[in-house]
Amino acid sequence: MVRDSHTSWIPPNHPRKESLLIRERLVDGFEEGYVAAQGLIAHGRGECFDYLIGESSISSALTAERVAVAALLTAKHPVISVNGNTAALVPKQIVELARLVNAKLEVNLFYRTREREELIVRVLKESGAEEVLGVGDDASCVIPELFSERRRVSCRGIYTADVVLVPLEDGDRTEALRRMGKTVIAIDLNPLSRTSRAASITIVDNVVRAIPNMVRFADEMRTMSRDELISIVKGFNNEENLRAALMFIRDRLTELINKGITLEFHKV
Ligand code: ATP
Ligand code: MG
Numbered sequence: 001m002v003r004d005s006h007t008s009w010i011p012p013n014h015p016r017k018e019s020l021l022i023r024e025r026l027v028d029g030f031e032e033g034y035v036a037a038q039g040l041i042a043h044g045r046g047e048c049f050d051y052l053i054g055e056s057s058i059s060s061a062l063t064a065e066r067v068a069v070a071a072l073l074t075a076k077h078p079v080i081s082v083n084g085n086t087a088a089l090v091p092k093q094i095v096e097l098a099r100l101v102n103a104k105l106e107v108n109l110f111y112r113t114r115e116r117e118e119l120i121v122r123v124l125k126e127s128g129a130e131e132v133l134g135v136g137d138d139a140s141c142v143i144p145e146l147f148s149e150r151r152r153v154s155c156r157g158i159y160t161a162d163v164v165l166v167p168l169e170d171g172d173r174t175e176a177l178r179r180m181g182k183t184v185i186a187i188d189l190n191p192l193s194r195t196s197r198a199a200s201i202t203i204v205d206n207v208v209r210a211i212p213n214m215v216r217f218a219d220e221m222r223t224m225s226r227d228e229l230i231s232i233v234k235g236f237n238n239e240e241n242l243r244a245a246l247m248f249i250r251d252r253l254t255e256l257i258n259k260g261i262t263l264e265f266h267k268v
Contacts (some may be wrong), residue, residue: 008098019047019055022089023209029088036111039085042168049189050206052249057213058089060244061205063236068165068201069217070186070232073224075163075183078103079133083110087120090211092129094167097211098129099147100183100218103165106134106157110170133157146176166199167207175199187211190244202238204245 013166028042029035041234050264057065068108072078080103088096098105107120114136114239121132133154141159143151153159164177171194177184178198186199196202221229 035084046189070229072101077162078163080165081108087102111112123260
């Protein structure tokens with residue numbers, strides 16, 4: 001797959017280079033047919049919140065990422081849900097995380113077509129995945145009270161999972177999964193979305209940073225005792241953690257307001 005077809009125009013010293021390269025990965029995924037057009041818009045909403053947090057992993061996010069890894073490591077039946085944006089942005093890292101925490105990978109799409117499902121399976125398999133659930137007839141179980149295509153899930157995957165990691169989720173499904181009694185880990189840059197407010201563990205961070213951080217934590221935490229991991233999960237309060245993310249944004253904006261916002265230009 002050609003992944004750098006659009007990137008040659010980006011000057012190496014461009015101040016927004018990283019962000020532009022990420023966009024190009026999504027555009028490539030869109031042109032290859034597995035990122036939905038709506039996924040491109042959703043990314044823009046995420047970028048806006050990333051600007052507000054300073055485009056780095058804030059400390060409350062790092063805490064939530066560690067707690068999420070502890071929840072995955074202690075789960076009986078952990079599942080990682082993958083959509084088009086996640087497959088475009090962190091394909092190798094999501095496969096690596098699934099391997100480290102012994103979770104199943106499942107394709108789950110809001111705009112589901114057989115072609116998009118299969119393209120995502122191909123991306124994941126090229127990134128090292130052995131099995132990917134949720135494709136075609138495998139998605140034959142139904143999440144109650146949910147009306148989008150996201151309600152169709154694998155009976156061996158999300159349907160029976162006790163812990164589900166849902167990067168870039170929609171609010172309806174997060175709520176429905178919670179009502180089914182599952183621990184839902186969401187990655188969402190918007191601390192105010194319904195997803196963020198409904199999840200059990202919300203990671204307010206960009207998936208491009210959150211998943212690699214979680215891979216690192218999973219590698220470090222694998223040797224911890226079960227009791228230690230359980231106490232990490234028990235000591236977490238999502239309401240407090242979300243409050244910390246909002247306070248971070250508030251304080252950062254206050255600092256910017258006090259320090260001055262406009263860029264300085266010097267005549268030469
Ligand atoms: P909800 O359905 O939870 O109320 P929403 O309708 O506002 O949320 P959606 O369009 O359903 O939003 O989902 C997109 C969400 O994904 C947004 O909240 C956005 O902040 C988040 N998002 C997009 N790209 C990223 C990214 N790269 N990393 C983390 N979060 C992201
Ligand atoms: Mg939504």
